Amino acid sequence: MKTSIAVLALAVAGAIVPGAALAQSAGRISGAEAGNAERGREIFMDKDVARCILCHRPPGEKVGGNIGATLRGIAGRMSEGEIRIRIMDITKVRADPLMPSFYKTDGLVRVAPEWRGKTLLTAQQVEDLVAYVQTLK
Numbered sequence: 001m002k003t004s005i006a007v008l009a010l011a012v013a014g015a016i017v018p019g020a021a022l023a024q025s026a027g028r029i030s031g032a033e034a035g036n037a038e039r040g041r042e043i044f045m046d047k048d049v050a051r052c053i054l055c056h057r058p059p060g061e062k063v064g065g066n067i068g069a070t071l072r073g074i075a076g077r078m079s080e081g082e083i084r085i086r087i088m089d090i091t092k093v094r095a096d097p098l099m100p101s102f103y104k105t106d107g108l109v110r111v112a113p114e115w116r117g118k119t120l121l122t123a124q125q126v127e128d129l130v131a132y133v134q135t136l137k
């Protein structure tokens with residue numbers, strides 16, 4: 001009985017400790033150019049590619065879902081890197097999120113070309129989205 005309590009305590013500690021050490025920010029993804037906000041808006045609005053618009057309704061847009069926030073004025077609250085990590089892999093900052101992880105690489109910064117196809121979005125699409133989200137006033 002004592003053993004199982006100790007094992008349980010370890011399991012709980014194990015679930016908390018790695019979370020505390022997770023990165024909160026990410027630099028530009030290697031291989032991608034500086035983001036283009038206009039392209040980013042197109043990706044954001046596209047219902048087949050990223051589907052951001054199904055959950056978020058940015059300021060000034062007539063359509064959009066309300067599962068996620070409007071993202072109004074987000075650049076005033078977060079750095080570019082903090083916005084990027086949330087688009088890449090929201091699990092780095094939120095346990096059990098509703099938002100999908102669009103560029104999940106498990107903390108790797110430089111991803112070998114053969115693994116890039118494993119993400120929902122390309123590095124360039126993420127950079128374009130970061131540039132667009134930063135324009136939301």
Ligand code: HEC
Pocket residue numbers: 044050051052053054055056067068069071074083086087090094096097098099100102129133
């Ligand atoms: C299935 C719904 C859904 C989709 C699709 C989605 N999001 Fe989200 N988003 C959320 C929710 C909900 C949150 C709050 C964190 C959570 O609980 O998942 C969030 C959080 C965010 C945040 C952080 C906002 C803050 O103030 O903390 C950003 C930035 C963001 N989303 C951008 C995007 C972009 C860009 C896309 C498309 C690539 C996208 N989201 C697609 C639901 C979604």
